[in-house]
Amino acid sequence: MGTHVIKMPDIGEGIAEVELSVWHVKVGDMVVEDQVLADVMTDKAMVDIPSPVHGKVIALGGQPGEVMAVGSVLISIEVEGAGNVKESAQPAPVVKEAPVAATKVETVVESKPVTAPAPKAAVCQGPMVAREADERPLASPAVRKHALDLGIQLRLVRGTGPAGRILHDDLEAYLAQGQSNASAPAPAAYAQRTDEQQIPVIGMRRKIAQRMQDATQRAAHFSYVEEIDVTAVEELRAHLNEKHGATRGKLTLLPFLVRALVVALRDFPQINARYDDEAQVITRLGAVHVGIATQADIGLMVPVVRHAEARSLWDSAAEISRLATAARNGKASRDELSGSTITLTSLGALGGIVSTPVLNLPEVAIVGVNKIVERPMVIKGQIVIRKMMNLSSSFDHRVVDGMDAALFIQAIRGLLEQPATLFVE
Structure with missing residues (x-):
């Protein structure tokens, strides 16, 4: 067995450092060639970092939100054979999207198994969420309209997107679980709440915040x-x-x-x-x-x-x-x-x-x-x-x-x- 080290690739355009936005794997996961390991954010784009090898993840080189220099160790993978600790062949980064003037939150998502893709509804498995009646969950207008058409109360749906955003898949998973509005337990209408949620401003959200602040400060x-x-x-x-x-x-x-x-x-x-x-x-x-x-x-x-x-x-x-x-x-x-x-x-x-x-x-x-x-x-x-x-x-x-x-x-x-x-x- 050997160790294959993947370094932060040169994205191009003279970029010397990037922000690690999201890990798609964790230590102990088995990965296959071309599987996306992480997303990194440049000033202009979100970029996929795929794996060039099959193996087992043994170390991660950073945490989401951390700014990493090009050439620094991104991830270490245990592979069959001698491996290549000194220098890994750099995987070709895949540009996903360019940042725009928009609201978008990036957080760490759960690792994906490599044996076989999970069924669509399995991505969103989990118990129903009971939010307060006046709590507005994160969801796009398209998702809100879809939920309205299906007769689903969004406050009862668990969101699996960034920062708990509810996706179309979450609505399908909710329906697949056989839950309905009538069977949902009604929360106490006047119950006090003391919970708090801290959302790291990282990845796309950080870039968007910077762009919006820059736009409002620089333009008249x-x-x-x-x-x-x-x-x-x-x-x-x-x-x-x-x-x-x-x-x-x-x-x-x-x-x-x-x-x-x-x-x-x-x-x-x-x-x-x-x-x-x-x-x-x-x-x-x-x-x-x-x-x-x-x-x-x-x-x-x-x-x-x-x-x-x-x-x-x-x-x-x-x-x-x-x-x-x-x-x-x-x-x-x-x-x-x-x-x-x-x-x-x-x-x-x-x-x-x-x-x-x-x-x-x-x-x-x-x-x-x-x-x-x-x-x-x-x-x-x-x-x-x-x-x-x-x-x-x-x-x-x-x-x-x-x-x-x-x-x-x-x-x-x-x-x-x-x-x-x-x-x-």
Whole structure:
């Protein structure tokens, strides 16, 4: 028997150290070649570290949250034969995702057995959790909607994601255990609680916290809110879906918003820009790469629709759908999660009336979409019911003047309220 030492690989891009985010194995585990041992975090990406050998884990080189130098000992594995203590062949790191302006918590997860993958529900095995009625468990909007559709109270479901976040798999495991809302013991409504939970700020959560703090400290944020009558564009969308939905796919409002951004930016090139405040250089871009904020079980991610200026409505819709699916499934590549020039963020029906989105530096603008509501409006002296929606957008005042920001949003408003103008060249 020998010892095979795996050192922290060189991720590239001149990175000298990385943060150990999550261990997927523990001492005593048997591992196989290509099994993911750990996740590490660079300034730009989460990276998988796979095993190049079969063997037994005998030592871990660090703890989650620890910053480790490239070349330092990551893990030691007992192998058949002499091993290679002096120098291990470096496994090829696999980039999982790029950090975005999002909320995401990383904690240590349980080790995975290597003999055979566990059944899907087995990942989430465990007794039911009884939380207080007013306690809001961690879960994405998609999971909350899924639970609502299934008639499951989230406070009764054990979460196996980072920091106890409830995942889709947890809902399936809950159903598989045959538990129901009616059989759940009701906690005392007014019982005192003294429990506390400490969550380490490590991995992606630490990077996101740093990016958000950096964005709010460095950029001169200001927000501008305007209401838009989307009745006409919604009627157009319904008409196009009825006529072409079966052959070209269904359209949501997002492709129309992307098109409105593209057209409006022609007159406001200073908004489709990146600002390097260290070099004091503003780069205006002809290409419009639109970041689309997407909610996933692991948190908010922003895949990028590249060259939106060259896409039709259906092309944009297909790309948005493809990227959203990849992001939610954790399959989005690093390139698909970086390089945006302006970001579009929306929570759909949960979008509220007004929001104050945080810039995704080095971008200088982010357009926030609020929910659509029907309201009585006065048009030509008559009260009529219209579909209204607010845009809550933020800008970097170091680059974008308030008047230009207002005119830009008004341009988007005009395009959406008269949707034929979206396609007039």
